[in-house]
Amino acid sequence: VYKHGDRIPTETALSKSTGLSALTVRQALGLLVEEGILERFIGRGTFGKELSWQGASFGIDGLVQQISREDTRVRIVRTEVQRASADIAATLDISLGDSVIYLKRTIASPAEIFLVQEGHIKPDPRRPILEAELEATYLNGLFTGGGEDLIKMAQLFIDPAVLSPEDAALLNRPAGSAAFRLEYVFFDPESSPLASGFFTTPKGVLRLNATIGIKGKPGDKNGKH
Numbered sequence: 001v002y003k004h005g006d007r008i009p010t011e012t013a014l015s016k017s018t019g020l021s022a023l024t025v026r027q028a029l030g031l032l033v034e035e036g037i038l039e040r041f042i043g044r045g046t047f048g049k050e051l052s053w054q055g056a057s058f059g060i061d062g063l064v065q066q067i068s069r070e071d072t073r074v075r076i077v078r079t080e081v082q083r084a085s086a087d088i089a090a091t092l093d094i095s096l097g098d099s100v101i102y103l104k105r106t107i108a109s110p111a112e113i114f115l116v117q118e119g120h121i122k123p124d125p126r127r128p129i130l131e132a133e134l135e136a137t138y139l140n141g142l143f144t145g146g147g148e149d150l151i152k153m154a155q156l157f158i159d160p161a162v163l164s165p166e167d168a169a170l171l172n173r174p175a176g177s178a179a180f181r182l183e184y185v186f187f188d189p190e191s192s193p194l195a196s197g198f199f200t201t202p203k204g205v206l207r208l209n210a211t212i213g214i215k216g217k218p219g220d221k222n223g224k225h
Helices: 011-018 022-034 061-068 086-092 129-133 136-144 165-171
Strands: 038-041 045-048 073-083 099-108 113-121 153-162 178-187 193-202
Touching (some): 086 193
Antiparallel strands (some): 073 099, 113 193
16 A cells, blocks of 8 residues: 555554554554564654665574584594685785684584585684684574674675585585585674685585565465555
8 A cells, every 4th residue: 555655644543544552553663664664754754665675684594503403513624824815814804924723624413514614713812713613602602693702793605616525525425516605704893804714515504595575465464564
């Protein structure tokens, strides 16, 4: 009924036309504002909002559930001190040739290895970031918001990939088979880049999910707007 830019009737008018209490109308309008369906301007009123799917949040629930298992285990494949390449130096905001810690590890459930992580960590004696990286609970806290205080924010980028021979052997999959690469940059509480790298997971472990648009169908008791 109300399109983008249309002004919504006042709470009093809606209450009279629907027979609902003013409190119910106020709560309903507030919910629609929170869901991004309406927008409210002080002194002007409430208006229909254009639905935008560009800002949709995509969940990685399948991967989070795997990492969150109590029996998830971490195994270090390789770790060493390296000199930062130009790309690593730019990402971590350090100088070319500075020392960085290279780390490669696997994350596994009792049934299978489902994730290979490879990345570089900026040495920081103030924070036990390397020690945290050795625990599966660190990833669990990062992805589920469990209170990990070493990291303020993470940027994630997902690309399709194929498994290299080394990663394929670790994941017990054929080399060249389909995979996803989840590239990351972690930032500390001062918004300084702390670590970067990527997770590699075979097809079927990482699934993106999102709900875009308006939930429910017109007339649904849980989706009537």
